[in-house]
Amino acid sequence: MMWLPLLGLVIGILLGLLTDWRIPSEYSNYLSIAVLAAFDTLIGGIRAHLQNIYDEHVFVSGFFFNIILATSLAFLGVHLGVDLYLAAVFAFGVRLFQNIAVIRRILLTKWLESRQKNRL
């Protein structure tokens, strides 16, 4: 069952490549920020799951809400003439790194524990 999300990712990429969809280049900013927001949510979800504080409502609502918020921030930035999307990029980037670090530590601890158990 663990490979299902990975399969979903692969299918999504394949479908995206095969349908040959292109968005106008002026909107590529929005899409990139949406991708970043989605990634942040996904990694956050994995971390929450590993820490046993995962809640599916938080996860699903966070996914869509983050995307919408990030794109509307970028939209607002374009209209104000300020690169506001950089704020979103920064916030998501920092969170992404933090979450990945937490995941890495948890996995490392688990691995070390299991190795010690095996040795004993």
Next chain:
Amino acid sequence: MLTQKTIWHFTLVSFIIGFMLAVQFQTNNEPNVRDTRDIWEIRQDLKKEQELHEQLLTEIRKYEETIEKYEQQRAESKGTVLRQTLEELKKEAGLTEVVGEGVVLYIEQMYDESYVGPIHDTVSADLLRRLINELNMYGAEQMSIAGQRIVNTTVIRDINGVTKVDTYPLRSFPIEVKVIATNAEKLYNRLKASMIVDNFALENLLLTISEPQKRVVIPPYDGTVRVKQMEAVEDGRR
């Protein structure tokens, strides 16, 4: 632990991410086709393009010639002459707006404070006609009374006590009379010297004559000109 539902959520999210990634990737990676032609192929292509260029130039030249031909035909045709004549006639008949040097006259009521008696709230048609005649005598070319262009067929008459220029009643004072003349200075001086101001004063009206102005705008005649007594010459009888 991981429930079925959670797995599906993760799958859905990663699917959406994958899709967005792919679209973004495709948008940003416009395929840059590498040029792998060798020098002969490039020469051939160049030749092809040059031929196309030449062909297009020939076509442009052809169309330009056609345009020129048409323009020439138009310029030489009777139509242009006729149109010019029509414009001139229209101008003469007063169907166009005229801008020029001239003077502006104002007709106002002039009653003494101690005046007792009937008050006329219009200018008599006779007086107005007299003014127009006087202006024509002094070299006026175009004129309008209260925004109504005076043309050859304009009638000024008294209808039930109200003076009307064509069909426009003159009821409110001051009445503005705009006059354009080739020599506005001369017109102004002659008006000043004439008796017309006194004639107006006799009817308790004050005629003020402005200094000659560089720019006086006279509107076109807005009615239709009816020709009753003239007939077009038949072609055969010329």
